[in-house]
Every structure is written in structure tokens, then in C-alpha cells.
Amino acid sequence: MATTTAPAGSFTRAARRTADRSAPRTSVVGQSRPRVPRLVGLLALVLMAFVWLLPLIWGAVSALKDETQIAALPVTWIPEGGFTLGSFTRVLTGSNLPLWLLNSLFVAAVVTVLTVAVSALAAYGFSRTTFRGRGWLFALTIAAIMVPPQILIVPLFRQMLGLGLVDTYAGIILPQVVAPVMVFVLKKFFDGIPRELEEAARVDGAGQLRIFWSIIMPLSRSILAAVSIFVFIGAWNNFLWPFIVTNDPALLTMPVGLNVVKNAFGVTFAADMAGAMIGALPLLIIFLFFQRQIIKGVATTGLGGQ
Template sequence: MTALSAAAPGRRQASTVSATRVFDTLCLVVVVIFAVLWVLPTAFAVRTSLVENTTAAQGATAIAGSGDLTLHSYLALFAQGDVLNWSLSSAITSVVTVVLTLVTASMAAFALSRLRFRGKRAVFLVVLAGIVIPGQVLIVPWFRELGAFGLLNTYWAVILPQVPSAIAVFVFKQFFDGLPREIEEAAVVEGAGPWTLYRRIVLPLSRPAISAVAIFTFVWTWNNLLWPLIAVSNPALMTVPVGLATVQGSFGERYADVMASSILGALPLVLLFLFFQRRIVEGVTSTGLKG
């Protein structure tokens, strides 16, 4: 407390209150402006997907002023089926990657956090080193390796290299380290082995970490472009990003169709986000991801 505010607390506080009110209004205005800017491009894309191709080809003014409201583009895409096939490929590869990542990373993290063994520190350091090795520098070796396994142009080629995630192990370990030791003591006294401990006690308490790893792995896998672009050339196996990238030139002037296909390809992720919005923030908060 400064001498000034101690001498005249009443006036000082009154002016602080009004300053705060002005400040808060200003904050609200700025935030709203940015939020509108952030929503506008998506809204414009959705609007474009709902007009006729001929309207869309005339440009932004025509789209904004148009009275069209049609599902033509979506119906055409459903009839043709490509986007649905890509979504199926993306769904299969993403779900399998998520499940395998959750199981392998949480098991490894459990050993590193809860079990005693020789060389634990060394193992943890080796895993940590993986965080700084970006998958992008491994695309050439992966291509030759999966070619040698005969797995190129299969879902496994897309899935396997994305499963061993050092970051996921790290996130799980941080979370497990934060769980109190007492909870497992009773179980150990009753003779529970490590598997029971992992399966019945640690995992059920780790829902925030599980959902954070699951959601981010899902989004990253669904949206990965570089590796699936290399691993898969068979159109029947293409994921959404690869499919969209491959056909983007073939739409020509049919902009409504372009927008509809890009929205359809993103729809599963948007729905996921809507359902799990709270979990995402909860996960970020409780897994130590925020530093």
C-alpha cells in the first residue's frame, strides 16, 4: 500500500472502479472484433458452399448478395463419394493410431513413473530425446523401411510411424507422477501386481490425460499431410488432406463444390471439437502441457 492510497482510500477506489469499467468495456470490444475476424473466413466458406457454382464463380460480392440456398454441392459430393471415402480412411487411420498411442504410451509411462528398475533414468532420457526428433526428418527412411516391409499403400504405412509418440509418454508420465502414492498402497498390500495397478487404479484416475492425448493425437493424425501423401498413392486409401490436395486442381471454377468438399472433410473434427471442447481445456490444464 502506498502512502497516497492510504491517505485517500475512498476516492482512489472510486476512480479505480470507473477505470476498471472503461478498461473492461474496451477489452470486450477488442475481443469481439477479433472473434468476428476469426469466424468470418469459415462463415464465408460455409456460405459459398451453399450457393450455386455459377454464383460462386462471380466472386465475393455475388456470393454475399446472393439469395441462393442450396445443397447441390453437398448432394453432388455424396453422389460421387470421394470425400466420404477419404473420411473413412482418415477415420480408420486416426482411430487406430489413437488407440495404439494411448496403450503403448501409457504403459511405458506407467513403468517410468511407478515401477522400479535398473536403467530407468537412461530409458527416460532416450524417450525424451525422441521429442526433438520431428517425424518430418524421417520421411525418407520411413519410406524405404515400409517399402522393405511391403506395407506401402496400406493403412499400416500411415498408422505405424505415427504411433510411438515421445510427447505422449512424457504427458502421461507427468500426470502419473502427480497422482498420490497412497492410492496404490492399499492395493499393493492386498497383493495387487503391476498390471492390476495400471489397469484398475492408475488408468481410471487418468481420464484428463487420456482425453488430452487422444484428442490431440486424433486431430494431428487426421490432419497430417506430408507422410500420408508419401505413404499412400492408391486413391481408395487416401486420407482427407491427401485427397483434397490431389483433387484441388480438378474442380476448376466450381468453387461451391470446392468449399463443400473442404467443409465435409473437416466436419468430423469440428463435431469432435464441439463435443469435447471442455475436455480439451481440462486436458491442457491438468497434464502439465501448459508448463
Template sequence: MAATSTGVDVARPDAPRPLRKSREGVSRAQQASLLTRSAIATALAVLAVAWLAPLFWALVTSLKYEADTTTVPLELVPEAGFTLDAYRSVLSNDNLITWFVNSTVVTLVVTALTLALSTTAAYGFSRTSFRGRGLLFGLVVAGIMVPPQILLVPLYQQVLAMGLADTYAGIILPQLVVPAMVFILKKFFDGIPRELEEAARVDGAGTFRIFWQVVMPLSRSIVAAVGIFVFIGAWNNFLWPFIIISDPDLMTLPVGLVQVQSSFGVRYAQVMASALLAGLPLIVIFMLFQRQIVRGVATTGLGGT
């Protein structure tokens, strides 16, 4: 400010102007960012409620008396109150333990063998040069687009011809080839610097030693994520075990749950209780390994990024 002869202060032309516009711009950007985050949080909350609603209804149904599960209109809180009779009936079923053990054995074996096959196949596609590699890998990628239901008839005929019906091998073998997991692991192995393998090869390490002691330790997160995906898929697999198994002593848990019926129809409370008990191992595994799942999804770009 400069003083004139009249004593009035006049602003200089070169005096700095207030940053009102820039502050308004920052404020508007912050408001827009806040609105965006609020909209995303609201959408996620709605999706979470929509996802949890069936689970909540299954829990409520499992705690009802059997007569209250089919009342019209449906009641969230029945007049007779809640009971644990459905859980007592399910846990008293001797076959439940057998089905649980069968599911555990089949799922663990499928997960271990699928990881072994998928990691070695993916490493071969990533690091080995051979004639027809591109065509063969293209067939693997094409296998991702084939619906599993299309293969049921030829797989069933092949398993019958091999005499593997009503056996653990008949359940396990068709589940070992998972093209999607080979593709995911191959893309991850492509990102590992080759200089690490060349340095190990200079030190005298062979191909298997490089794969086991160099590549696999660097791939723990993606291998853990793939293993969890395979475990969940094998544990929840219903269609193939239902087709190939007729012996009640070899049924897995999803197939055995269908047997929870009576001469008057399905016992809905017991079915819901059985389903919730069957899902407990998956919930525990997810809670223990959720960090590896998120890291694996982010690493492989499965989240759409």
C-alpha cells in the same frame, strides 16, 4: 463530538475518522479490475472473430455457384444467390464414403494403439527404476523437438522395405509413437500418490493390475484429453497418407479432398463443402468432450500455467 461553553460542538481528537480513503482505494481497485476484464474480453472477442472468419468464408464459398467463387472482386453475397449444388455434388461422389470410412478406421486404430503405447510407456518411466531411465526419457523429450517432416524420407524407405505401401498398416504404424503424449502422461502419473499403489500391492495386486485398476481410473480426464488430441491429429493428417498411399480406395479424407478437381482447375465450392463435411466429426467430438479437453489441459499445465 463534545459541547463547549459557547455551545459549539468540537470534534474529539480520538474520534474515529471516516473511511473515505479506504473506500476510494477499493473503488479504484474495482475499476482497475473491471477495465482489465473488459480488455481481456475485447481481446478474446477479436481473436474469436479472426479465428471464425476463415470458417465463415468457407461456408459462404461452399454455398455459392461455382462461377461465383472466382469472381473479381470477391462478393460476400453473390447476385445469383446461394445454392446447395456443391454439397449435392460432393455427397454424390461414391469415393467420399470410402474416404470417410478409411479415415474413421485409421483414426480409431491410431488413437487406441497410441493410447495403449503412451500410457504404458509413461507409467514405466514414472514408476519403474532401471539403468538409463533418465537418458531414455531425455531421448523421448528430445523427440518432441524433431519436426515430423525430417522423418518422412527414412520412414518412407522403411515402409517400402517392409512392403507396407498402399496398406492400412503403412498409414497407421508411423503415427503410433507420439513423444509429447508420453511426456504429458508421465508428468501426470508422477503426481499420483504412491501410497495408493503400495496399499494395492500389500493386498496382493500385481504391477499390471495396479496400473489398470488403480492408476487408470484416476487418470480418466488426462487419458480422455490425450485421446482427443491424438484423434484430431490422426484425422487431419494429410502429409504421410498422401506420400504412402496411391490407391484411391485406401485414401483418407484429407487426401481424397485433393482429388476434387476438374480439367479446368479446382472446384472451390466443392472443396469448401468437402472440407466442412470432413470437419463435422471433429466439431461433434469437441462439443461432446470439451470438458475433458479443458480439464486435461488444466491438469497438465498446457495452458501456460
């Protein structure tokens, strides 16, 4: 299977062994890669990856300076007097950042649990059962994927005023639970599960809920994990809605709080960067743990968190 430029006639055992060794390490049966000058490719890749990592690295280095060091010219990587954790301490003790991180965690966790539960139930209903109106209700759900959440801020805010939910956790959380795209993705997955499995259970007298819980759910762990991760990322990073519906400093989520703090203190770049790095860290850690699931999830479902 290893591609070789040697003429077929000379394809001796030794030649094949050489060809195999020179083949790309990752090539699998039926999978090989285009042969491009690898050194040029490597250089381009290193350059591009460096450019892409540079803002984060520079942000981290800047966060390790104090406000005097960061404002000193010329711009240096290693500040005079050495690195300091002072900016981190200042941000963590001088602002509500720890509280905002907790708020984000709470909001994102509740949004994730509710969204996945509600969406999985609905996807099961749309995929495995029949009832009057199923067709058009699902069509309406699909159509709603087109609605940009941003256009709803005005009516939704007024609605929240009417319900008395402005500046409450419920006000932040409830509107984020509506995720038609998650229903769509889960339904598509459930559609692919063979029906024979549930027929057998049905013969044994299992009801719908039992089938949902004991047959469909266990078979859907991978997709449920992907959906959960993306809902969590989306809720954790969401800026606009929490920003609209909260004023109370004690209720802000991390993305909103960081934005407020930036505007309040004026020119404090080191503190800004320390805050940014703390805000960046949780999901980067999650990514290191769930890298495979996240990458596979994007590839197979086309879901993203933003």
C-alpha cells in the same frame, strides 16, 4: 474481495453491496480482472472475433453456391437464384470423399487406441517401476521429442517399401503410434499419484498389472481423455505421412483426398468449399462437445493436435 475505489473509511454495508454488484461477474475469491475500459475492450473483441470467424463463414456461404454463382461478379454474400446444396451433393457423390472420411475415422481411431495403450503402459513402467536402463531409456524417449517427424519421411518411406507396407493401412497407422511426448505427459501425471494407494494394494497381493489397471488407470481418466483427444485430432488432421505413404485412391485419408481432388478438377471453387466444409465439420462438432476438456488439456499439458 471486490476491488473498490471508495476510501476504506466509507466502506459501509451499502457501499460494499454496490461494490459487489459492480464487480465482474466472474470474479472468484483471489481472482479478479484488471479494470480496463470495458466498452473499448468489447469493441476490439467483437471486431477481432469477427475477423477470425469470417473465413469460415465465407467458406460456408461459398459452399452453398453453385459454380456459376460463385464465379459471378461482383462478389456477393447472397447469390442470385438463392443458395443451393448442389455443390455438397456433387462433392459427396462425384468424389471419394465419403470413403476418405471413413478412412480418416478408421486410421485416427486405431492410432488413438494403440498410442494411448502403448504410451500409458510405458509411462507406468517409467514412473512406477525400477529396472536396469530405465533412466537412459526414458532420457532417450525425451530426447526423441526433438525429432521433427518431417525429416523422417525419406528413410521411413524406404523402410515401408522394404516392409511392403506402402499403400496399406498398417503403413499409414504404425509410424503414427510413436508419440514420445505423450509418454512424457502421462509419466509426469503418474509421478504425481501418491504411492500409498498402490502400497495398500500391494500388501493385498496385487501385481503390477493389477495396480496399473485398477489403481492408476481410474485415477488418470482426465489426462487419458486429454491425451486421447489430442492424439485423435493429430491423426485425423495428419497430412504429410498419409500423403507420402499412399497412392491408392481407395486408401487416402480426408486431408490427402481433399488436396488431390482440388488439383484434379481445376477451377471448381464451390465444390472446393463444399469439400472443405465437410472436412471441417467433424472436429468442430467434437470441439463443441469436448470444449472444456480440450481447452483445459492445452492449458495443463501444452499439447496440441497439429
